[in-house]
Amino acid sequence: MSFAEELEMLIRARYPIVYITTSEELRVQRIIEEVGARRSKKVFEWTCSSGLAVAGTSIQSQKPRNPASRDPLVALDQVIEQVEPALFIFKDLHPFLTRSHVTVIRRLKDIALNLRNSFKTVILVSSVLEIPPELEKEVTVLDFPLPSRDDLSALLDQILVDLHQHKQVVVDLDAGGRERLIQAALGLTLGEAENVFARIIVKDQRLSGDDVNEVFAEKQQIVRKSGLLEYCATTESFSTVGGMAGLKDWLNKRSLAFNAKARAFGLPSPRGILMLGVQGCGKSLCAKAVSSHWQLPLLRFDMGRMFGSLVGSSEENVRRAIAVAESVAPAILWVDEIDKAFAGSQGSGHSDGGTTARVFGTFLTWLSEKTAPVFVVATANDISQLPAELLRKGRLDEIFFVDLPSPEERAEIFGIHIVRRGREPGRFDLPALAEASLGFSGAEIEEAINSALYDAFYAGSELAMGHLVESLRQTVPLARTMDEQISRLRTWADGRARNASVLPGKTV
Numbered sequence: 001m002s003f004a005e006e007l008e009m010l011i012r013a014r015y016p017i018v019y020i021t022t023s024e025e026l027r028v029q030r031i032i033e034e035v036g037a038r039r040s041k042k043v044f045e046w047t048c049s050s051g052l053a054v055a056g057t058s059i060q061s062q063k064p065r066n067p068a069s070r071d072p073l074v075a076l077d078q079v080i081e082q083v084e085p086a087l088f089i090f091k092d093l094h095p096f097l098t099r100s101h102v103t104v105i106r107r108l109k110d111i112a113l114n115l116r117n118s119f120k121t122v123i124l125v126s127s128v129l130e131i132p133p134e135l136e137k138e139v140t141v142l143d144f145p146l147p148s149r150d151d152l153s154a155l156l157d158q159i160l161v162d163l164h165q166h167k168q169v170v171v172d173l174d175a176g177g178r179e180r181l182i183q184a185a186l187g188l189t190l191g192e193a194e195n196v197f198a199r200i201i202v203k204d205q206r207l208s209g210d211d212v213n214e215v216f217a218e219k220q221q222i223v224r225k226s227g228l229l230e231y232c233a234t235t236e237s238f239s240t241v242g243g244m245a246g247l248k249d250w251l252n253k254r255s256l257a258f259n260a261k262a263r264a265f266g267l268p269s270p271r272g273i274l275m276l277g278v279q280g281c282g283k284s285l286c287a288k289a290v291s292s293h294w295q296l297p298l299l300r301f302d303m304g305r306m307f308g309s310l311v312g313s314s315e316e317n318v319r320r321a322i323a324v325a326e327s328v329a330p331a332i333l334w335v336d337e338i339d340k341a342f343a344g345s346q347g348s349g350h351s352d353g354g355t356t357a358r359v360f361g362t363f364l365t366w367l368s369e370k371t372a373p374v375f376v377v378a379t380a381n382d383i384s385q386l387p388a389e390l391l392r393k394g395r396l397d398e399i400f401f402v403d404l405p406s407p408e409e410r411a412e413i414f415g416i417h418i419v420r421r422g423r424e425p426g427r428f429d430l431p432a433l434a435e436a437s438l439g440f441s442g443a444e445i446e447e448a449i450n451s452a453l454y455d456a457f458y459a460g461s462e463l464a465m466g467h468l469v470e471s472l473r474q475t476v477p478l479a480r481t482m483d484e485q486i487s488r489l490r491t492w493a494d495g496r497a498r499n500a501s502v503l504p505g506k507t508v
Helices: 003-012 025-038 072-081 099-115 149-163 175-185 190-204 209-226 245-253 260-265 283-294 313-327 355-369 407-420 430-436 442-459 465-474 483-493
Strands: 017-021 042-047 051-054 086-091 120-126 139-143 170-172 206-208 229-232 272-277 298-301 331-335 374-380 398-402
Touching (some): 003 017, 003 025, 017 099, 025 042, 072 099, 099 120, 149 175, 209 313, 245 283, 245 398, 272 283, 272 483, 283 298, 313 355, 398 483, 407 430, 407 442, 442 465
Parallel strands (some): 017 139, 272 374, 331 374
Antiparallel strands (some): 042 051
16 A cells, blocks of 8 residues: 555545655645545645645735634634644644643644544644644554656656756666666655756756766755764775675675666565674775765764664664664665674673663664665674674575685785875786785785885885785784684584685685
């Protein structure tokens, strides 16, 4: 059942008060007016700044408006006095539903009892859901959905029609580009989508499927306003990630899982992965690379921002952060070092009154029940801190073990970082460097190259093979100092997780 059908059903069933939570007043008002026309009901709208008037009356036209009805009590009295069937839209009435406005609450309850035997309905429209206890039994809540693909497609069609009148704007939008643009705009309101499409046109005098980053910039604004998630702009790609052939293959096969063709094929949206492994081996880098490869915004879930001082505020912050992630979906939610974020959740009752356990429970429940296309990328280093509930199938699609790079992977990593620093890899013996860096992680290889660059610059010479070999000789890799922990991690991962470096059908 669509939103319009559900609303019309409630109106026909004579529900007295319907509370619609949305920030899209104009869009929801159009639907209410359409329902009113079908049911032969007049439609009125109220705001505290303009009072009560026939819906659609412009702000410039003040004659049909009654200034006294700016007072919600006066406006509610007019609801009772109205004889003919009608729908009354009250916009942003929630500030008057507090203890300081108890008479408004009482009047609204009187109206609710009175309207049950009439053909009138009060519809509260607000971006904030605030219902006093006195009205809980009288109010029915509806969530107004964000625009669907069809809504955004219709908006784009209208924009394209308008652009045909402006020959100076180039429209380079094939079927694939159109799908990418609509896919990126999912999660925006129609107003936000219209604004970002207009910004693309004004900026480049061009509209194409390659402008998805402009759409992501609009989503970045939504994330910034929440203050709970961090929007990560990244230029990383799979070409800058050395090794991990198995993980890259798995992610590449799911790169098209969010488009219309995948939905028609019956594919569900991928849920997420857990990357478990040695520090500095590229887990965070891979999270950034998949964002660029899939052309989806990357949101970093920082557990430190979730915890508040007030009782219940931490759980509410998690719910709000999840709501923001779903509002800009499809998106990637990156939970870095999840083992540290939820460390001690099982003993939370003795340390923090159970706050960590409740926050973890809220997050786990969402992982199991989420329907929005939010792909979770979680990374972890210490398996002993991971609760068993997180590891079971159904919450995440797969667990990947990221081990120290093999000789071939180390050679690839050296080549990537040498190119990044403006040098030609062919000038260096990469297999020899890979042999000299036994036990090194990708981060340690990068740091060794940086150290060699400092030595070469100080000596006034160009970077040479000798600088790199000497830098590697002076570096003590983490694998030597944490050999026992890494061995324990490998033992646990054997048979429990997929090796990120091994392609399907291949063996280590």
